[in-house]
Amino acid sequence: MQDSQTVIQPRANRIVVIWQKPLVQAFINDPVTLISGAFLAIVLVAVLFAPWVSPHKYQEQQIDLRHLPLLSSGEAIVKDTEDRSVTEVRYYLLGTDHLGRDMVSRLIHGGRVSVTVGVLGVLVSGSIGIFLGLVAGYYRGVVDDVIMRVVDVFMSVPLLLLALMVLFILGPSFTNIIIVFAIARWMLFCRVTRGVVMSVREQTFVEAAKAIGCTDQRVIGRHIIPNLITPVLTLAALDVPRNILTESALSFLGFGIQPPESSWGLMLASGRQYITSAWWIVVLPGLAIFLTALSFNLVGVWLRAVSDPLQRWRWLKATQESKDAGVDY
Amino acid sequence: MRNYMIRRLGHSVFIVMGLMAMLFFAVNVLGDPVELLAGDDATQEVIDAMREKYGLDRPMYARFGDFFFNFLTGDFDRSIRYSVEAKSLVWDRLPNTAALAVVAWSIGMLGIPIGMLAARRPRGLMDRTVNILSFAVISIPDFWLALMMMLILAVQFNLLPTSGFVGLGPDGWKYIILPAMALSPRVLGRNAQITRATMIDELGKQYVATARSKGLTENTVLYTHVLKNASISIVTLMGDELAGFMNGATITETIFAWPGLGKLLIDAINSRDLPVVTASVFVIALMVMLINLMVDLIYTWLDPRISYG
Numbered sequence: 001m002q003d004s005q006t007v008i009q010p011r012a013n014r015i016v017v018i019w020q021k022p023l024v025q026a027f028i029n030d031p032v033t034l035i036s037g038a039f040l041a042i043v044l045v046a047v048l049f050a051p052w053v054s055p056h057k058y059q060e061q062q063i064d065l066r067h068l069p070l071l072s073s074g075e076a077i078v079k080d081t082e083d084r085s086v087t088e089v090r091y092y093l094l095g096t097d098h099l100g101r102d103m104v105s106r107l108i109h110g111g112r113v114s115v116t117v118g119v120l121g122v123l124v125s126g127s128i129g130i131f132l133g134l135v136a137g138y139y140r141g142v143v144d145d146v147i148m149r150v151v152d153v154f155m156s157v158p159l160l161l162l163a164l165m166v167l168f169i170l171g172p173s174f175t176n177i178i179i180v181f182a183i184a185r186w187m188l189f190c191r192v193t194r195g196v197v198m199s200v201r202e203q204t205f206v207e208a209a210k211a212i213g214c215t216d217q218r219v220i221g222r223h224i225i226p227n228l229i230t231p232v233l234t235l236a237a238l239d240v241p242r243n244i245l246t247e248s249a250l251s252f253l254g255f256g257i258q259p260p261e262s263s264w265g266l267m268l269a270s271g272r273q274y275i276t277s278a279w280w281i282v283v284l285p286g287l288a289i290f291l292t293a294l295s296f297n298l299v300g301v302w303l304r305a306v307s308d309p310l311q312r313w314r315w316l317k318a319t320q321e322s323k324d325a326g327v328d329y
Numbered sequence: 330m331r332n333y334m335i336r337r338l339g340h341s342v343f344i345v346m347g348l349m350a351m352l353f354f355a356v357n358v359l360g361d362p363v364e365l366l367a368g369d370d371a372t373q374e375v376i377d378a379m380r381e382k383y384g385l386d387r388p389m390y391a392r393f394g395d396f397f398f399n400f401l402t403g404d405f406d407r408s409i410r411y412s413v414e415a416k417s418l419v420w421d422r423l424p425n426t427a428a429l430a431v432v433a434w435s436i437g438m439l440g441i442p443i444g445m446l447a448a449r450r451p452r453g454l455m456d457r458t459v460n461i462l463s464f465a466v467i468s469i470p471d472f473w474l475a476l477m478m479m480l481i482l483a484v485q486f487n488l489l490p491t492s493g494f495v496g497l498g499p500d501g502w503k504y505i506i507l508p509a510m511a512l513s514p515r516v517l518g519r520n521a522q523i524t525r526a527t528m529i530d531e532l533g534k535q536y537v538a539t540a541r542s543k544g545l546t547e548n549t550v551l552y553t554h555v556l557k558n559a560s561i562s563i564v565t566l567m568g569d570e571l572a573g574f575m576n577g578a579t580i581t582e583t584i585f586a587w588p589g590l591g592k593l594l595i596d597a598i599n600s601r602d603l604p605v606v607t608a609s610v611f612v613i614a615l616m617v618m619l620i621n622l623m624v625d626l627i628y629t630w631l632d633p634r635i636s637y638g
Contacts, residue, residue, distance in 0.1 A: 032461060152340075153347040156617050160576040161594070161610065168598045168606070169355050169365065245470055249580055252472050253595060268473060275480055282480075286473030293468035301464065 026306060033302040036295035043292055047112040054105035056090065059260060062100035067278040070095045097267075097281045098274050106267060107288055113174070113263040115292070118244040121181030122236045128182060129189025130232060134220060136190065137197030148194075151187045159184050159246060167255045177256055181243050188239070192231050200227050230307040237300030241293035248289050264289045337625055341618045346397075348614045352607065353396050357389060366601055405608035408597075415608040418593065423612065425494070426582070426589035430574055432509040437516025441563070444524025449551070451529050459521060466518035471577045475511035475584045483507065492585040508585040512577050516570065523566040527559040534558075561632045568624030572617040 018024060027033055046053050065074040072095060075087040094103035136147040154162075163180045170176045200206060201224065209219050248265025250256035257263040259270070264285040271281030356362055363380050364371075371379075380386045384395075399405060405415040440463075447459035483491040495501050531537070532555060540550045579591030586592070590609055597605035 032457070149343070149347070153344050153351065156344050156572065156614065156621065157348060158573055158575040158613065158617065160579055161613060164579075164594065164598060165352065165355060165606075165610065241468060245468070248470050249472055249576075252470075253580065253583065255598075265470070268470075268476075272476065275476060276484060279480070282473075282476060286470055286477070289470045289473065290465075290468055293470075294465055297464045297468055298461070301460070 023306060027302070030302065032298060036298040036302075039291060040295045040299065043111060043115065043295075046108050047115050050108045050112045054102075054108045055093075056102040056105045058101065058105035058109040058262070060101060062096070065090075065092075065096050065100040066098055067274070067281075068092050068096040068100075069278075070280055094284060095278070095280050097271060098278065103280065103284060106262060107264070107284060110262045110264045110267050110285065111288060111292070113257055113261060114244050114247060114265070114289070117174070117177055117181075117247045117257075117263070118240040118296075120178050121185065121243040121247075122239050124178055124182040125185035125239075126189045126232065126236055129186035129191075130193045130228065132186065133190040133193025134197055134224070137194035138201060138216070138220060138224070144194075147190065151190055154184070154187045157184075159242075160249065163246060163250055164253075164255060167250065172250075172255050172258055174257060174261065177247055177250065180250075181246075185239060185243070188235060189232065192235055193228060196228050196231055197224055200224050230303070234300055234304040234307060237296055237303055241296040241300075244289060244293055244296075333629070337622065341622050345611075345614050345618050349397070349400055349611060352610055353393055356603070356607075357392070362603060366603055400607075400611055405611070406604040408602055408605045411602075411605075415602075415604040418605055419590065419608045419612045422588055422590050422593045422609075425587060426575075426578055426591065429505065429508055429512065429578060429582070429587060429589060430571075432505055433512035433516060433574075434571070436509065436513035437520055440517040440520025440522075441524045443517075444521040445528060445551070445556070447521065447525045448528035448532065449547075451532075456525070459525065463518040463521045463525075466514040467522075469514065471511060471515060472580045472584055474514065475508070475581055478507055478511055479584070492587070494586065494588050504585075504587075508581045508587050511581050511585070512574075515577060516574075519570050520567060523570070524559070524563055527562040527566070528555060530562075531555045531559045561628060564627050564631060565624060568620055571620050571624075575613055575617075 027037065062074070062076045065076060068074055071093065073089060073091045074096075076090045077085050078088050080086045090102075092102055092104070094107070096102060097106065132147050136144040162184045163177075166180045166183060167176055170179065201219075206219060206223055209223055214222075244264075247256055247263060248268070251263050251265030252269040254269070257266050259266065267285040268282055268289075271278070271285075275282045356365065362383075363376050363385055366383070367376050367379055385392070403416060405419075407413065408415045408418055411418060443459055444463075447456040450456060479491050482488050489507050490504055492504075492507075494504055528551075537550060537555060540554050541547075545554075575591060578589060579595060581587070582589045582592040583595050590613060594606065594609040594613075596602075597609065
């Protein structure tokens with residue numbers, strides 16, 4: 001016998017539940033954010049699987065096929081299995097550069113370096129900044145004063161200047177660029193973290209946690225860090241494009257990534273003298289930097305808007321019904 | 330007010346001193362100044378001779394004392410490359426960068442009315458467009474934009490000279506347009522974003538509702554009430570952006586061969602001219618400090634509630 005009140009509902013599919021969350025719906029219903037997100041996904045997949053996705057070897061030179069325009073094909077000279085030179089007809093979607101290298105493959109591999117530098121730079125500088133911000137905001141006192149004075153000093157130096165100084169002293173390399181971002185970008189994370197920590201630690205739930213005898217580690221780990229996730233994530237999304245742009249500028253000036261490695265900025269710099277005869281060598285890497293940075297920025301600003309309680313309703317309008325129904329975010 | 334000024338000035342001096350100490354530390358502890366001066370392929374004799382010539386064989390604390398004393402008196406040694414005082418090189422280049430900054434910022438000021446337009450109706454058509462466009466212009470790599478402008482305006486259509494400098498006199502205006510145009514979009518975009526965000530923030534406050542309920546027209550509310558209050562944050566945030574101006578200027582000056590501070594610094598780094606590097610970093614830091622100081626003073630003037638105590 002079954003009571004009509006207690007009809008057991010079939011458990012909803014997990015994917016469907018996530019799909020129906022207002023935040024996901026808002027993401028999908030906003031065309032600009034959706035396109036940016038999709039573009040970022042494509043870029044990330046391409047750079048993660050670069051060796052498998054690129055049509056040709058990115059460092060293979062075919063001097064006879066230099067400066068091929070977009071959508072062209074040419075006969076490349078390759079070695080066959082018995083080490084004889086044979087020709088092979090190849091299709092070059094985005095043309096070739098001044099050494100006859102395939103632009104598509106070079107863009108994918110260059111992007112690998114650019115995006116890695118951007119993301120890794122944020123991870124390192126973010127960790128340093130969050131740690132120092134937690135210490136400063138939680139323990140206050142002299143430690144806080146010292147950390148914030150150092151933040152002031154670092155904040156007053158233009159980013160590129162600091163980067164140039166560090167690379168001048170340490171010499172240009174991939175690792176040193178990451179070090180540059182660690183040194184030059186931690187302050188913002190520190191300030192934001194400190195601000196959040198200071199406002200949270202005064203609230204009753206922290207007081208209560210302390211009253212029942214929680215250790216500092218537990219209060220920070222359980223009560224403060226969860227409140228940090230959204231602001232820090234937003235800051236990170238907005239900082240990745242900044243790093244990508246800075247890396248490309250440094251590589252362009254010759255202080256960043258060094259050949260034979262490649263990044264978008266370096267591709268642009270090395271193609272600079274061919275700008276009048278083969279514009280695509282310069283235009284395409286620039287476009288890649290621009291679109292990637294723009295997508296990161298748009299996703300970041302969307303994140304910031306939906307996490308701001310004063311602004312969020314404008315973005316979640318389409319899902320007002322689910323909000324009324326009390327669905328959690 | 331006087332106490333406040335003194336305290337604020339002390340703070341700025343501390344920042345510049347901290348920065349110079351950092352520079353000394355970086356050059357002398359992380360790196361080796363002789364190696365920076367001599368380059369990678371110098372022989373041991375050359376290195377030893379240099380060490381003696383520039384007094385780098387003395388102990389670190391003595392050099393640190395000298396370094397600090399020198400920069401307090403504004404003396405930075407002679408440039409290794411040009412054999413003139415590094416100080417005079419820097420002071421010669423400063424007006425050129427300042428001129429570029431003034432022109433680029435005047436164009437960038439257009440961002441303020443654009444941001445105000447966008448804030449009138451948040452998430453409306455205008456707002457969405459401005460939002461995307463402002464992020465588009467700050468996502469453009471500035472060196473790429475500079476190259477594209479050069480290619481289109483100077484090479485294809487021959488409207489302006491590609492690069493160079495003929496002085497800041499009346500003949501010079503043609504040469505400043507391209508570099509200033511390459512620099513201004515980022516400023517414009519940032520200004521529009523700052524204005525928009527601040528205005529939207531301000532529009533959510535209760536005094537706006539009061540002003541509207543009094544029956545004031547939307548324009549009066551926006552331009553006399555909201556704008557006045559928003560201007561405080563706008564000025565502060567714009568000061569931060571102005572301090573970051575040297576980022577773009579360094580690259581733009583290098584591309585357009587504009588003899589400003591940024592190009593001087595890049596050239597000095599490339600030719601391992603340590604005195605000039607130190608002097609330009611010092612002057613740039615000084616400029617940033619002065620800008621921040623000025624912003625703070627404007628800030629207190631705009632908002633009388635801020636105490637000077």
